[in-house]
Amino acid sequence: MTDSKNPETTVLHAGYRSDETTGAVAVPIYQTTSYQFQGTEHAANLFSLKELGNIYTRIMNPTCDVLEKRVAALEGGVAALAVASGQAASAFAIQNLAKAGDNIVSSTNLYGGTWNLFANTLKDQGIEVRFADPSDPANFERLIDDKTRAFYAETLPNPKLEVFPIAEVATIGRKHGIPLIMDNTAAPVLCRPFDHGAAVIVYSTTKYIGGHGTTIGGLLVDGGNFDWEAAGERQPALNTPDPSYHGAVWSEAVKPLGPIAYIIKARVTLQRDLGAALSPFNAFQIIQGLETLPLRIREHSKNAAAVADYLSEHPAVSRVIHPSVQDGENRSRADTYLKNGYGGLVGFELSGGLEAGRAFIDALKLFYHVANIGDARSLAIHPATTTHSQLTPEDQFASGVTPGYVRLSVGIEHIDDIIADLRQALDAATGTGSARHAAE
Numbered sequence: 001m002t003d004s005k006n007p008e009t010t011v012l013h014a015g016y017r018s019d020e021t022t023g024a025v026a027v028p029i030y031q032t033t034s035y036q037f038q039g040t041e042h043a044a045n046l047f048s049l050k051e052l053g054n055i056y057t058r059i060m061n062p063t064c065d066v067l068e069k070r071v072a073a074l075e076g077g078v079a080a081l082a083v084a085s086g087q088a089a090s091a092f093a094i095q096n097l098a099k100a101g102d103n104i105v106s107s108t109n110l111y112g113g114t115w116n117l118f119a120n121t122l123k124d125q126g127i128e129v130r131f132a133d134p135s136d137p138a139n140f141e142r143l144i145d146d147k148t149r150a151f152y153a154e155t156l157p158n159p160k161l162e163v164f165p166i167a168e169v170a171t172i173g174r175k176h177g178i179p180l181i182m183d184n185t186a187a188p189v190l191c192r193p194f195d196h197g198a199a200v201i202v203y204s205t206t207k208y209i210g211g212h213g214t215t216i217g218g219l220l221v222d223g224g225n226f227d228w229e230a231a232g233e234r235q236p237a238l239n240t241p242d243p244s245y246h247g248a249v250w251s252e253a254v255k256p257l258g259p260i261a262y263i264i265k266a267r268v269t270l271q272r273d274l275g276a277a278l279s280p281f282n283a284f285q286i287i288q289g290l291e292t293l294p295l296r297i298r299e300h301s302k303n304a305a306a307v308a309d310y311l312s313e314h315p316a317v318s319r320v321i322h323p324s325v326q327d328g329e330n331r332s333r334a335d336t337y338l339k340n341g342y343g344g345l346v347g348f349e350l351s352g353g354l355e356a357g358r359a360f361i362d363a364l365k366l367f368y369h370v371a372n373i374g375d376a377r378s379l380a381i382h383p384a385t386t387t388h389s390q391l392t393p394e395d396q397f398a399s400g401v402t403p404g405y406v407r408l409s410v411g412i413e414h415i416d417d418i419i420a421d422l423r424q425a426l427d428a429a430t431g432t433g434s435a436r437h438a439a440e
């Protein structure tokens, strides 16, 4: 265990020192479904939450527990819940507060899968998602009514890569008893949303936290910094009796255990009933990634900034999207909320539009053409025909996807090799190489 606040130390030491029985230093994979109770009283205490402890791996597991504790420590939160994917984390984060008839207000700048979840699946479940343009934080306040239960946004949303005004929107929310849920998938370590007033963080650990493209996973982290009780009627899910748990009122029932009402409720109701459990093996893989996350995210950011510079100078590129080349309000938000780097994602548009974008992707040799981000390897994709293809052209435009947009997730290979691959693919797609040779 460690009290260090430095992320490099936290990710290696928080939540686990060594195995009590074997002394194992690497976190063991507790590949078990269930746990022997010490007696009937112990079992009854666990089920009634008088005592916290292992019951059944759908709800908790010691390997997942280390991952949960480490990421909670990294974020300055109080507790976390590991789930099977980032999608499950986003869905749970909202379903934990909103039921049919309620609404949330979300930023328009979202990952395509989250957009679908919000615009279609949650809608079918009776939860309305109202979309606010985050360039003006006041847009969130304009959409509130007495059924609004949460605000939702991504810290560094791709493809627009315009950093979200976390403190501005969190402050509006707190005035109304509304928590801000931040998807921090693209900016772990670089941003700590709880420091700026967010109440809940969600992650797709599939991306930078796992970091090696091996494992789908997700996390919800509770900041323990939101007064659910004071929010009163605004937050009925935590302040009215829950018939699925003997009428427990979560904001009161969990008080003796600390400010963890939100995350306990998610674990013992949603995870119990919907069962999006993360397997212990997957938790182990994600922990391996987490242990080098601070190092990797710095390298991703450094390489991405160099790529953004290179592309900005290229004659066939009409627009580059990365916080390092932004100015005005977007740059000042990036500088307020991101520390030690602007992240590993870079977007750009070729003057040749859709056809040039496709030809560029087909010509890449080092970069993989995949639907993922945050792998140690460099990745590329054309969002309009893949990740965002299920959106209407208007919705694509609202989330920042234009027909010629190419998204890069810049890896941690040597920067010279990354640039060399981009150069040869741009030459192949646009003929700029031969033009340059002719001029030289």
Ligand code: PLP
Residues within 6 Å of the ligand: 085, 086, 087, 088, 090, 111, 113, 114, 154, 183, 185, 186, 203, 204, 205, 206, 216, 217, 218, 372, 373
């Ligand atoms: N949030 C963001 C920002 C993402 O990029 C993704 C996946 O691409 C998700 C959530 C969903 O995560 P997962 O694929 O682990 O379900």
